[in-house]
Amino acid sequence: MQSVSQISSGAPRLIRSGYNSFQARMHSTAWSHSLNRLNQRSSLSFLHASSSRSTASLKGPRIIFTRASFSSNNTRSAAAAAAGSGSGTVPGDVTAKEDTPDDTGFFTSRAYAPAGYQDYDIRWKEVKKPTLAGLIPIYLDLSKARLGALVTLTTMCGYAMTTASTSLTTLLSLTAGTALCITSANAYNQFVEPPYDAQMSRTRNRILVRKAVSPLHAWSFATVTGLSGTALLAVAVNPLTAVLGAANLVLYSAVYTPMKRMSIANTWVGAIVGAIPPMMGWAACTNSLDPEAWLLGFFLYAWQFPHFNSLAWNLRADYSKAGYRMMAVTDPKLNARVSLRYTLALFPCVALAPYLDMTTWWFAIDGNIVNAVMLAGAANFWRKRDDKSARQLFFGSLIYLPVVLALMMFHKKGKDASTPLEDGALASAAAVSASSGLHTIEDDDDEYEYVDEDEDDEDETHHTTSAQIKKH
Numbered sequence: 260m261q262s263v264s265q266i267s268s269g270a271p272r273l274i275r276s277g278y279n280s281f282q283a284r285m286h287s288t289a290w291s292h293s294l295n296r297l298n299q300r301s302s303l304s305f306l307h308a309s310s311s312r313s314t315a316s317l318k319g320p321r322i323i324f325t326r327a328s329f330s331s332n333n334t335r336s337a338a339a340a341a342a343g344s345g346s347g348t349v350p351g352d353v354t355a356k357e358d359t360p361d362d363t364g365f366f367t368s369r370a371y372a373p374a375g376y377q378d379y380d381i382r383w384k385e386v387k388k389p390t391l392a393g394l395i396p397i398y399l400d401l402s403k404a405r406l407g408a409l410v411t412l413t414t415m416c417g418y419a420m421t422t423a424s425t426s427l428t429t430l431l432s433l434t435a436g437t438a439l440c441i442t443s444a445n446a447y448n449q450f451v452e453p454p455y456d457a458q459m460s461r462t463r464n465r466i467l468v469r470k471a472v473s474p475l476h477a478w479s480f481a482t483v484t485g486l487s488g489t490a491l492l493a494v495a496v497n498p499l500t501a502v503l504g505a506a507n508l509v510l511y512s513a514v515y516t517p518m519k520r521m522s523i524a525n526t527w528v529g530a531i532v533g534a535i536p537p538m539m540g541w542a543a544c545t546n547s548l549d550p551e552a553w554l555l556g557f558f559l560y561a562w563q564f565p566h567f568n569s570l571a572w573n574l575r576a577d578y579s580k581a582g583y584r585m586m587a588v589t590d591p592k593l594n595a596r597v598s599l600r601y602t603l604a605l606f607p608c609v610a611l612a613p614y615l616d617m618t619t620w621w622f623a624i625d626g627n628i629v630n631a632v633m634l635a636g637a638a639n640f641w642r643k644r645d646d647k648s649a650r651q652l653f654f655g656s657l658i659y660l661p662v663v664l665a666l667m668m669f670h671k672k673g674k675d676a677s678t679p680l681e682d683g684a685l686a687s688a689a690a691v692s693a694s695s696g697l698h699t700i701e702d703d704d705d706e707y708e709y710v711d712e713d714e715d716d717e718d719e720t721h722h723t724t725s726a727q728i729k730k731h
């Protein structure tokens with residue numbers, strides 16, 4: 260049986276007013292009305308007018324109407340619009356292609372059009388059963404593997420920053436369990452978002468939008484990885500870490516994900532999601548949430564605002580189109596101000612690390628030099644609010660995080676409790692983190708050696724670190 264999970268229409272590229280009336284017809288939900296209000300309020304009408312791929316969606320993950328550039332239909336529709344037909348379509352050969360897939364695998368049929376929409380061209384595509392080998396890239400996409408790898412590294416850093424006794428087995432279980440929970444969270448997120456992902460250039464090729472796998476398959480994958488990740492953390496690490504992992508999974512998929520379309524507060528909730536993984540690392544080693552764990556969490560929390568808000572600036576057309584409530588769309592000034600505010604908060608974070616005896620005071624010096632560079636980027640973005648300053652801040656934030664985490668480990672104090680073997684593994688993680696950013700962790704097979712230079716030196720005024728990472 261054919262499963263219909265995506266229907267697209269080749270309605271015309273409409274001018275702004277036409278788009279609003281189109282949207283009003285297509286959406287009966289409060290969400291869409293508030294989106295229209297939001298679009299008007301934020302004076303971003305150019306976003307739609309300049310967009311080459313304008314879309315609208317019905318609620319729910321299974322049906323998508325796309326005013327995309329299916330050229331022949333668009334040409335006909337544009338002609339009709341120019342002739343003032345008002346309906347945006349031309350009667351004629353729409354059904355000619357019925358039940359015949361085109362070269363992209365899409366079928367065209369009016370049979371699936373909901374009442375009132377028969378005037379629109381309808382396109383749909385059958386979900387193909389993936390092969391066993393084909394499942395690997397599908398699962399990597401569902402897990403948002405590169406983002407997941409970076410987040411997992413922040414957990415490993417949390418573990419590495421403790422002074423309690425470490426164990427390689429616990430570290431490996433923590434890494435695998437956290438990665439499974441993150442995979443699950445990202446798969447649930449994609450399970451919910453195809454109608455909206457389909458409307459954004461950045462996400463319109465995601466696996467469920469492309470229909471490379473069925474929603475049920477994605478949901479099952481998310482459920483299995485979530486349950487196994489939480490179980491692994493509970494059994495092989497400790498219950499506290501498992502509870503944090505499970506709570507974060509729920510926070511991301513059940514609170515943050517729907518909230519993206521409801522309130523700009525989603526960014527603050529998303530920042531909590533990003534803050535919890537390093538706290539899990541700390542909890543895995545100490546079985547407690549000491550002030551140091553909260554500091555690590557707050558550091559990741561604060562970092563996400565310049566990171567995300569600068570990214571969102573250049574994606575604001577996409578976000579607006581898909582109905583996501585992002586500060587960059589609804590209040591661009593606030594978006595830049597919040598970035599600046601939280602970049603400033605990174606300074607006391609860095610200073611608190613030596614205060615809490617996590618690092619030597621040298622970290623307060625070189626960490627804050629890096630902070631000053633980041634602050635210059637955030638201030639520039641706040642002043643100019645343009646694409647270039649946003650891009651600079653975003654890429655700066657990508658470099659900033661691994662650099663500061665590596666510095667933190669470089670200046671770490673009190674490493675006596677762990678063995679050189681365990682520290683070596685943790686140092687490797689730090690080095691990979693420092694060199695990978697969001698992108699290259701999977702490709703980095705280099706080996707690292709841990710060299711303990713002055714393990715007897717406990718003098719906090721002495722700046723030489725206890726660890727140095729040397730590449731083979």
Ligand SMILES: CC(C)=CCC/C(C)=C/CC/C(C)=C/COP(=O)(O)OP(=O)(O)O
Pocket residue numbers: 410437440441444445448503504507508511515516529530532533536
């Ligand atoms: C242990 C555990 C479960 C950790 C969860 C870690 C995690 C998923 C962090 C991501 C944080 C975040 C706000 C991402 C943006 O999602 P988005 O939906 O805005 O991204 P998108 O636009 O690319 O879909």
